[in-house]
Amino acid sequence: MISDEYKAAAGRYDNEDKLYKRVGRSGLKLPKVSLGLWHNFGSRDSLDNMKKLIFTAFDHGITHFDLANNYGPDMGTAEENFGRIMDRNLRAYRDEMIISTKAGYDMWKGPYGNWGSRKYLIASIDQSLERMGLDYVDIFYHHRMDPETPVEETIMALDQIVRSGKALYVGISNYNGERAAEAMKLAKEIHLPLVINQNRYSILDRTIEENGLKKFAGEAGMGIICFSPLAQGMLSEKYLDGIPEDSRIARDGRFLHAEDISPEKLEGIRKLAEIAKRRGQTLPQMALAWDLRSPEVTSVLIGASKPSQIVENLGAIENTNFTEEELREIDDISVSLAGKLDPRRHV
Numbered sequence: 001m002i003s004d005e006y007k008a009a010a011g012r013y014d015n016e017d018k019l020y021k022r023v024g025r026s027g028l029k030l031p032k033v034s035l036g037l038w039h040n041f042g043s044r045d046s047l048d049n050m051k052k053l054i055f056t057a058f059d060h061g062i063t064h065f066d067l068a069n070n071y072g073p074d075m076g077t078a079e080e081n082f083g084r085i086m087d088r089n090l091r092a093y094r095d096e097m098i099i100s101t102k103a104g105y106d107m108w109k110g111p112y113g114n115w116g117s118r119k120y121l122i123a124s125i126d127q128s129l130e131r132m133g134l135d136y137v138d139i140f141y142h143h144r145m146d147p148e149t150p151v152e153e154t155i156m157a158l159d160q161i162v163r164s165g166k167a168l169y170v171g172i173s174n175y176n177g178e179r180a181a182e183a184m185k186l187a188k189e190i191h192l193p194l195v196i197n198q199n200r201y202s203i204l205d206r207t208i209e210e211n212g213l214k215k216f217a218g219e220a221g222m223g224i225i226c227f228s229p230l231a232q233g234m235l236s237e238k239y240l241d242g243i244p245e246d247s248r249i250a251r252d253g254r255f256l257h258a259e260d261i262s263p264e265k266l267e268g269i270r271k272l273a274e275i276a277k278r279r280g281q282t283l284p285q286m287a288l289a290w291d292l293r294s295p296e297v298t299s300v301l302i303g304a305s306k307p308s309q310i311v312e313n314l315g316a317i318e319n320t321n322f323t324e325e326e327l328r329e330i331d332d333i334s335v336s337l338a339g340k341l342d343p344r345r346h347v
Contacts, residue, residue: 004088004089006051006055006089008055009058009060013061018318019031019033019061021299022223024196025221026193026195026196028195030064030098030223030298030299031061031064031299032317033302033314033316033317034064034065034066034098034300035064036066036227036302037071037082038066038068038071038303039305041072042073043074043077051089053305053307053310054082055089056307058093060314063096064097064098064299067099067128067132068101068105068141068143069101069128070106070107075107076131079128080131082099083132086132087133098139099137099139100137100140100141101125101128101137101140101141102143102173103124104116104141104144104146104174107124115146115149116142116144116145117153117157118156121154121157121158121161122160122161125140125166125167126166129166136167137166138168139168139171139196140170141173141198142170142171142172143174144173144174144175145174145176154183155186155192155194156190158187158192158194169193169196170187170192170193170195171194171196171225172194172197173197174199175197175199175213176213177213177214177216180222194222195222197223197225198226198227199226199227200226200227201226201227201228201229202287202290203235204231204234204235205228206338217296223296223297223299225298225300226291226297226301230284230288234265235272235283237284239261239266239269240269240273264337268336269283272286272330275326275329281315282312282315284312285313286316288316289317292316292320300316
């Protein structure tokens with residue numbers, strides 16, 4: 001059992017100049033690699049392993065921990081477990097940490113536990129703070145576009161949350177370029193610190209290039225933080241020789257299925273692995289570096305089941321430069337697989 005007597009590594013900021021990047025044109029910086037608690041922090045997971053993951057991340061300068069109200073399973077348990085670890089082990093380091101959470105997906109029964117109404121968002125931030133035992137979060141996101149609630153209502157709710165001291169900054173997630181521009185226009189009018197977009201982005205999913213989000217973020221000075229940069233693990237190398245027993249497909253299977261790993265995808269992924277090898281990187285390191293090469297991208301969100309995965313993924317920041325030839329090769333593979341990719345979106 002992991003001791004509750006945790007003391008952060010003295011050298012955790014030795015790589016500070018290389019590890020952190022400014023969020024758009026805001027005053028906030030994030031580590032280029034952030035830890036997401038979407039998987040492996042729910043009611044079915046080991047608290048000892050959660051501690052190992054969080055301590056390893058923080059000891060290596062990863063200061064940003066990303067949650068949502070419905071992360072689990074069961075919903076809310078990732079925040080509860082993070083709150084336990086925060087209270088027992090990390091309270092002394094709160095001012096060194098960026099803690100983010102979100103609301104926008106289905107969370108509780110009835111008409112008030114979903115989407116983007118003022119009613120839902122304000123209730124959700126209160127519940128999240130209680131589960132985590134926090135006075136505030138550093139970033140609070142609206143988790144997805146709402147086709148029915150006016151964006152003005154959502155933005156005004158986020159503004160109330162900031163003005164009440166329950167969040168320092170706010171963000172949007174799963175917005176396209178058009179809706180992000182609407183949100184940013186309103187935010188600027190009321191001086192709301194809407195500083196970041198969280199969206200899926202990887203070599204195998206380039207939707208934000210197609211829907212205008214990436215272009216808008218660069219022009220507006222918003223940061224982008226990318227989730228699923230390893231395409232649900234398809235860019236992790238673990239599926240190149242079959243499906244391991246400890247893989248996400250074998251353990252969970254809610255978001256990635258065995259049939260997703262088609263022969264065509266495997267062929268393309270093997271070609272990507274060859275490019276990575278030439279660069280002196282693992283495939284996941286290259287995939288993360290490919291996201292981080294873009295000036296619009298502030299950070300990539302990684303998930304992990306083992307501390308060693310966090311350490312390996314951090315190696316991505318050592319080389320985020322690509323030659324034109326490498327980018328052309330990657331583009332050719334990406335385009336060849338585009339028609340075969342799963343359109344499901346993160347929840």
